[in-house]
Amino acid sequence: MKNINKNSFLNYSILVPYVLLAFIGIIMVFSTSVPYQLQRGLSPYTGVINQxxxxxxxxxxxxxxxRMKLKTLKNQKILSxxxxxxxxxxxxxxLLPSSVALTAPVNGARGWIHIPGFGTIQPAEIAKIFLVWYLATVFSAKQEEIEKNDVHELFKGSSFSQKIIGGWRLPVLSLILIELIMPDVGNTAIMLFIALIMIGASGISWRWFSGYGKVFLTIFVAFLGLLFVVGGKIIPTSLPFAYANKRFIAFVNPFVDLANSGHQLANSYYAIANxxxxxxxxxxxxxxxxxxxxxxxxxxFxxxxxxxxxxGGILxxxxxxxxxxxxxxxxxxxxxxFNSLIAIGVASLLLLQVLVNxxxxxxxxxxxxxxxxxxxxGGSSFLVLSIxxxxxLNISADEKRREISELSSHYIQESDL
Structure with a gap:
């Protein structure tokens, strides 16, 4: 099996849609970015060339x-x-001052690193795929313990603080909290849901995940209900989350403030209607x-x-x-x-991002x-999703190689008999 080229195991049912979406993306980025470039006196091809x-x-x-070996992806030193x-x-x-050009805020959030002559990099995009990779590595190594101790294996500790921020929880919570204070509510929510989905897929009993999920969903709905009732009155415009509150006001009724908070959503409706x-x-x-x-x-969209x-949108x-x-x-x-958890995490990331957008x-x-x-x-988003x-594709090839190896071994054993 070692002599077989890995390309022989390439999963084209995943690769072809990915390439097709990239091709559609180039066309749509060119179509949508030309007016923006022309209004600023730039080349109409700048956006599509960068993309x-x-x-x-x-x-x-x-x-x-x-081409990497899976044991490389599980290497703790690389993860660290x-x-x-x-x-x-x-x-x-x-933390750097907003006056620093490399970290200047965009639309109220400060999650971008501007690299002159190259574009921008958004660490939050990398954080999302890192959570999938990191939690898949940690949880796959604990399968025997999870089978014995259930959810207690994931949240073990001698004190309440150790149960909350001990072990794998500290890196995960630190990334989520830092993203929250950017502030970037959208990516924070996606990161949080990715962590919850990975916990649910880790091998714990479903009754635990469904129980905690109901509590979380109740709190989340109550929070949205509070925002819906109080509108924008509770959050002064000087606070960091004022921009998020404006978006919620637009969600309630974008036509109330067409010139400000409701401008984007109202014009989105017009585009779809057109x-x-x-x-x-x-x-x-x-x-x-x-x-x-x-x-x-x-x-x-x-x-x-x-x-x-x-x-066309449905297609x-x-x-x-x-x-x-x-x-x-x-x-x-x-x-x-590990293979199963990685695939679940990547599928969840794509699904969440589609639903949220x-x-x-x-x-x-x-x-x-x-x-x-x-x-x-957005180069960061495309690059991270491509990873x-x-x-x-790597784990799919590994599973196919494993399956063929097992079939070959079984055939050899039957031949010996």
Whole structure:
């Protein structure tokens, strides 16, 4: 089995949708970024060139990660190094003065590192895939203990503080809390849900996860209900979370304040209404011409619908959901706990990001500033999600190799008999 090229085990049912989404992303980034570039006297090709460079880098990174041995991905030293670099990057974004150009805030949040001549890097995007990688490594190594001690193995400690922040909980909570104080509510929520899903998939009894999930859901709904009742009156505009409160006000009724908090969501509605079933045609969006801010990033899905129609939007979502479904199939069929947990985590990350982005764009949930996977302009997001796809392709190849090896061994044993 060692002589077989690893490319022979490549899962094309995952690779093909990924490449197709990247291709659609290049087209839509070009379509949505041209008006923005022209309004600022820049080359209309700047946005698509930058995105294409990141996509090429992502393809290279995908190939590197795919060729890695799985024991390398489980290496504690590598995990520790990545965590330290990630933590320092996030702290730098938050703690350095806003006057520092490298960490200047964007839309009220301070989660970006600006690299002159290269673009921006958002450590939160890296943190999301790191949580999947880190928790899969930790939980897969504890399978025998979890089977014996159930959820108590994950939250063991001699004191309450040790149960909450001991062991693996400290790195996870530190990343989530730092992201919360950026402030970046959207990515914080995704990171929190990823952690909860990974805990639920770790092997603990479902009754524990469902019980804690009900408590968490009750608190979350109560918090949203409080915001819905008090609107923007409870949070002064001088506080860090004022921008998030404005988005919630827009969610309640974007047409109350069309010139400010409701501007984006209202124009998102207009874009979807303009598109109808068949769309206005590629490149013919009206709302991207200065009416809908963030048309190439957070609100790219409404532009897809405006240009390609509801049918086009459904097809794009269909490709994404097909990709997520194939990743989940890898998780279900995997015999190695690490492989299964990685696939579950990557599928959850993609699903959460789609639901949060599209939900915000169509007004089902408050807009959060989360990008649309593989389509939105944003090098960090595409690169990190590509690493997630590479993880899944790697473990899928490992599972296929293992299956063929077992079948070969079984056939040899039967031949000897």
């Amino acid at each position: 294409s460079i990141f996509i090429l880098l992502s393809f290279v990174m995908l190939g590197i990660v795919y 190094f990545v965590f330290i670099v990630l933590l320092l990057s996030m702290l730098m974004c938050r 598109g109808g079933w068949l769309g206005r045609g590629l490149g013919n969006s009206v709302q991207k011409n200065g009416f809908l801010p963030e048309a190439s990033t957070d609100f790219i 409404p532009i897809i619908v405006e240009e390609l129609g509801i049918i 794009v979502l269909g490709i994404l959901f097909f990709l997520i479904g194939r990743i989940l199939m890898v998780a279900v069929r995997a015999k190695d706990p 599209v939900g915000g764009a169509i007004g089902v949930i408050p807009e959060t500033g989360v990008t649309f996977p593989f389509i939105s302009q 997630g796809i590479a993880f899944v």
